[in-house]
Amino acid sequence: MLAFDSLVAARDAIRSKKISSVELTRQALARIEMLEPQILAYNSTYPDLALKQAAEVDAGRRSGPLAGVPIALKDNLCTTFGTTTCSSKMLENFRAPYDATIVQKLEQAGAVFLGKTNLDEFAMGSSTENSAFKTTRNPWDTSRVPGGSSGGSAAALASGMCCASIGSDTGGSIRQPAALCGVVGLKPTYGRVSRYGLVAFASSLDQIGPFGWNVPDVALLLNVIAGRDARDSTSVPAEVPDHLAELDQPIKGLRIGIAKEYTLESGMDPQVSSAIDAAVKQYRSLGAELVEVSLPHTEYGIAAYYVIAPCEASSNLARYDGVHFGHRTKEPVKDIIELFSKSRAEGFGPEVQRRIMIGTYALSSGYYDAYYVRALKMRTLIQRDFTEAFEKCDVILSPTSPTPAFKAGEKTADPLQMYLCDVFTVTCNIAGIAGISLPCGFTTGDKPLPIGLQLLGPAFSEPRLLRAARMYERSTDWSSRRPKLD
Numbered sequence: 001m002l003a004f005d006s007l008v009a010a011r012d013a014i015r016s017k018k019i020s021s022v023e024l025t026r027q028a029l030a031r032i033e034m035l036e037p038q039i040l041a042y043n044s045t046y047p048d049l050a051l052k053q054a055a056e057v058d059a060g061r062r063s064g065p066l067a068g069v070p071i072a073l074k075d076n077l078c079t080t081f082g083t084t085t086c087s088s089k090m091l092e093n094f095r096a097p098y099d100a101t102i103v104q105k106l107e108q109a110g111a112v113f114l115g116k117t118n119l120d121e122f123a124m125g126s127s128t129e130n131s132a133f134k135t136t137r138n139p140w141d142t143s144r145v146p147g148g149s150s151g152g153s154a155a156a157l158a159s160g161m162c163c164a165s166i167g168s169d170t171g172g173s174i175r176q177p178a179a180l181c182g183v184v185g186l187k188p189t190y191g192r193v194s195r196y197g198l199v200a201f202a203s204s205l206d207q208i209g210p211f212g213w214n215v216p217d218v219a220l221l222l223n224v225i226a227g228r229d230a231r232d233s234t235s236v237p238a239e240v241p242d243h244l245a246e247l248d249q250p251i252k253g254l255r256i257g258i259a260k261e262y263t264l265e266s267g268m269d270p271q272v273s274s275a276i277d278a279a280v281k282q283y284r285s286l287g288a289e290l291v292e293v294s295l296p297h298t299e300y301g302i303a304a305y306y307v308i309a310p311c312e313a314s315s316n317l318a319r320y321d322g323v324h325f326g327h328r329t330k331e332p333v334k335d336i337i338e339l340f341s342k343s344r345a346e347g348f349g350p351e352v353q354r355r356i357m358i359g360t361y362a363l364s365s366g367y368y369d370a371y372y373v374r375a376l377k378m379r380t381l382i383q384r385d386f387t388e389a390f391e392k393c394d395v396i397l398s399p400t401s402p403t404p405a406f407k408a409g410e411k412t413a414d415p416l417q418m419y420l421c422d423v424f425t426v427t428c429n430i431a432g433i434a435g436i437s438l439p440c441g442f443t444t445g446d447k448p449l450p451i452g453l454q455l456l457g458p459a460f461s462e463p464r465l466l467r468a469a470r471m472y473e474r475s476t477d478w479s480s481r482r483p484k485l486d
């Protein structure tokens with residue numbers, strides 16, 4: 001592994017000159033060289049840029065709360081360096097003319113950029129198998145997927161090929177890969193982090209967030225990336241608290257909500273259930289009060305999500321036509337319509353095409369009310385469920401994913417099975433609230449797989465949510481386990 005097991009520790013070691021940023025960056029680059037052939041987490045790496053940024057920190061020309069730590073960015077975040085591909089043939093050679101706000105903020109905080117990580121094409125998927133380029137592998141068992149869509153960011157971190165990483169979460173794409181790779185992933189409240197420069201998938205659901213080895217790491221990253229940005233009108237002007245300040249203080253009288261609708265009739269792995277039961281017991285022994293809550297519209301979450309997200313995607317992806325943006329066919333065409341359709345047929349992979357068709361259908365005249373409007377009504381009911389539940393509790397606890405990492409290829413033939421992976425994660429985005437996933441155990445067997453615990457909190461409750469997560473994390477050693485790769 002890298003010389004440090006937390007971003008905070010790495011940052012402090014650079015500050016106190018126990019290690020130079022160049023040295024740590026070299027270590028990360030060496031691990032990438034060694035492990036990337038088997039993990040396939042990065043779409044592109046930038047050793048020269050990283051070493052230059054690191055040298056500037058060492059020379060005292062760059063400083064800030066992340067000074068000198070090497071991190072990775074999901075490849076749907078615009079950067080003026082390198083390419084921003086969204087793991088799509090459509091954007092294979094796209095060079096963004098500007099940096100995403102979050103990239104600017106990380107840069108100003110002194111971070112070092114190692115590379116851009118693989119994802120499901122345009123962030124649509126739960127395994128990275130929808131990437132046009134490659135399937136990232138789970139560092140705990142390389143025959144399995146790392147989850148998705150931010151699978152590259154989660155796998156790069158779990159295998160020590162960076163000190164932290166950034167992902168995006170539209171229906172679970174930070175939390176689910178964090179769970180499957182045994183790291184911590186936070187989906188901040190909608191509006192907490194600017195999305196300027198995040199390539200849009202479903203704009204009313206998308207949110208950028210951090211991956212870390214532990215809760216303090218994601219708290220530190222959230223401090224850096226959160227806040228109002230005039231270039232994203234959905235970012236909220238609420239003040240950014242210091243999420244690290246009271247992190248280690250346990251919450252007295254923490255009320256943990258257990259939703260009775262979160263028991264699945266099928267598809268739930270028994271080892272996940274028992275790890276979650278054990279986590280609940282652990283919280284009780286830490287003094288938390290358990291409260292039964294009801295989220296009666298949970299069962300419609302997947303259906304509502306898989307209408308709203310494709311509808312918004314079909315609109316957001318209309319710009320990739322080979323003229324305004326994206327791949328242009330080299331085939332002869334008779335008119336502009338054929339140019340559009342051939343370019344789109346060549347540039348988009350099967351899952352993206354499926355979503356565009358579902359979304360276009362659901363938005364079309366005659367079906368709009370039956371699908372899109374009904375899904376929006378369901379959205380209101382799901383939001384209301386959470387508002388009522390949070391009157392009784394501070395956080396809601398559930399598994400992040402109903403199963404541990406599955407085998408590559410296991411679900412690719414059946415999109416519905418893939419969609420069902422998101423059963424515990426999508427309602428958080430539908431309601432615009434905050435969610436975190438942290439390790440809570442491992443499966444048995446010769447290749448133990450991590451299991452993730454999800455905590456959901458009301459909008460802008462990140463300080464309390466992180467403290468609640470930290471309380472549990474400190475009382476176990478799950479977050480410190482690493483896959484054996486070297």
Ligand code: GLN
Pocket residue numbers: 123124125126148149168169170171172173174201309422
């Ligand atoms: N798995 C979900 C989907 O395929 C979520 C993706 C995401 O959060 N970007 O849409």
